Amino acid sequence: MKFFNTYILFFVFLLVGSSMTSAQDCTVNAGGTTKICGTSYTLQGSANNSISGNPTWTIVSKPAGAPDPVISNINSYTPNVTGMTFPGDYVFQIAQNCTTGSVTSQVTITAPGDVSTFTAGPDITNVNATVGIVNLNGVVPAGYTAQWSAYNIWRYERSSGVKTSQNSTFGSPNSASTTFSLIKKADHDIDPAYVVTLRITSIYNPNCFYEDTAIVRFIPNPQIVLPLSTSNCVTPTGNTFIALSSTSPIFGTTTTGSAGNPTYGTNISMNVTSQPSGANMTYWRIFDGLFYFTGANTPGTYKFTITVTNAAGTYTTPEITYINSGTPPNVVSFLVPSDPEQMMVYFSSNSGGEVHCGIAGSSTPITFRYTLDPSDPVTNTSNVSVSGITPPGGAPTYVTGGAGTANRSVTVTPPSGGWRVGTYKFSIYTYNGTCNGPNQSYYIHISDGARSNVSVNNTVVCYPGSGVVTATVQLPAVYKGVVNSSYFQDFVGRYDFTTLSTPNGAATPTFEAANLRSFTSTSTVIGNLTTPGVYTFKIKLAPNTSGVGAFLDQEYACSGASMESTFTVTVSPQINSNAGSDQDVICNATVSLAGNNPGAGTGTWSVVSSPSGTSPVFSNASSPNTSVSALSAAGTYTFRWTITTGDCVSTDDVTVTIQACLTISGTVFNDANSNTVIDSGEAGTSAGGSYIYLVDSSGIIANSTPVNSNGTYIINVGANKNYTLQLSPNVYPIGTNTATTPINHNIAGWVTTGENKNNNTGSGDGTPDGTLSATVTNSSFTNYNFGIKACAAGTTPPIFDQRTN
Structure with missing residues (x-):
């Protein structure tokens, strides 16, 4: 029995006392440095090796004047911290007792600060456009920068989301308080109603931003200016209008948010002093800088005044004369059953065209046809001309046919050397002896057959752990006007995006206005990406407006290419690395390291520096908890823990001093x-x-x-x-x-x-x-x-x- 007891004692001694050890035999990690949005965060502590008892969290430092944040449980590895209401760095320390000694580790949490007081200020709707300046008084919390922007409400509503700040400017766009004014005041050249947006962005975390908006709706100048005399040919059922003069204030009366909408107090009346028998001239609207009226389709002379009344005053124009010179021919139609390749519309209203594949170099003439409106006499004459940008090789020649009939044609012969890749444009109008019909355009497009599938590369963006990020998507190569200056001239296309899937809990992604993702744009931005994970989108090329013919479809068919595809945007969470607590050990050839968990990313240990002649070796360089050996000389060793998530890379160093x-x-x-x-x-x-x-x-x-x-x-x-x-x-x-x-x-x-x-x-x-x-x-x-x-x-x-x- 005595022998047995001695054996046991000696075995225990071998376990606990056979070699010199460090001053501490465990490591602790406070987690990676993090920039947050908001005022709370869950700390990410961890410990490794021979720990003794629970950890203890303390506050090391905080921004000057800040109240103490509240740690939910100082003895938990992952407590929640609230109350980080001042902007700046909060440093927390985790202390851990080991079976030998103790260790500490610190982490910095950068908070943007509380935003409960943030506002862009109230709406302003009582200032005359002739004054044209208001004071905006936003409230910007400490720790944030300010950026004002504006867009015109009428243009946004009129053009399906197009944003322009036309005729407006800020005095100090980066200050909480600034002036906002019209550049042209009495002669404002667009309806004077705007949405002003104040965006505040954390100086510590650029992905942490907030926006608030206000309406600035100036009262339009009622002193509109029209030509004193105007003469037009008017269709029996068409709209009649007079363009406002270039010196006139411009406003709209029909879109919901326009300053000139009667809802906001601008009323317009027409006093007709004379008109042809049977006519019933009546004011309709102001739209696109045009003064519209109805009931003036009877040829003859009309005389009237216009009165505009709003909070800025009442104004009556001088007497205006409008002469209806007669009825013009109606538009011709390019949709001819015998020629199914002909399409309408190409670009502008009533335009037409056709697409040809693989005929570059061919000298075979192309004939396009059109028909008169059934109500127009066949005695109307046609006028055809080459217009627009001519493709390389020069202008084609043409011969018209069908005069005196309702079915007419234009036979186009290419220049010497045959058809060139590009788009040939022609102008056509008819004349009835009194009035010209509408000027219509026809396009013959010769495809180069070089389109590729519409696609964009999958994209990875970093998510810093809080806030909102955006993804810049590189759009397909531009070819309009690039193949040559005539290629697809006048045509307008855009890339439409559809969200197919998002990570659970994610907000709805946003896309830029159509004019910022046209098929001549090189990139576009997808915004409001709030949650790490994979977002799946569809991209599709489409004409800019509905009712356009299948010109794009045929252009891509010439190449056998698709006009749509799917792609992903991966929002990778940035996990900031923490290499753990520094160590001071005595005569150890091997030590343990404890980096923080890389989560969905990958972690790698590397040697930054070591004493001359040494070559440290990691037992597992990809594990956060690893050992490093071959510390064969005294001195300071620096090891780096690198966490990579997608394109996000974070590093932190730890030093081990071998005495x-x-x-x-x-x-x-x-x-x-x-x-x-x-x-x-x-x-x-x-x-x-x-x-x-x-x-x-x-x-x-x-x-x-x-x-x-x-x-x-x-x-x-x-x-x-x-x-x-x-x-x-x-x-x-x-x-x-x-x-x-x-x-x-x-x-x-x-x-x-x-x-x-x-x-x-x-x-x-x-x-x-x-x-x-x-x-x-x-x-x-x-x-x-x-x-x-x-x-x-x-x-x-x-x-x-x-x-x-």
């Missing part, structure tokens, strides 16, 4: 004459099994070693440290606090005679108690000897206690 492998050696010897010096004939002894313990200045056992059977020992120590060497027959784990667990120095059958560190000379340390002090600088010590003497048979050795000596 020099210094030693203290000596002998436990049988001091027969009790003079503390190893004399001739005095042999070393282990006294039946004893140990040397290295106790640091805090009373903690930092290292231990068994005494050899010949009494010799050698123990690793740290540089620039104060220690005591203590002799004992007992086994104590490294990390033991000797203040609470005193070391027993009494060896059965032996008595301590004294300790000597004077190079085996002199009288020893004067206190025979089994302890010997050692102040280590940067060199090793020898001859730290312990004298003991065997007790005579039947005697009891004195009792020594390290607390009382």
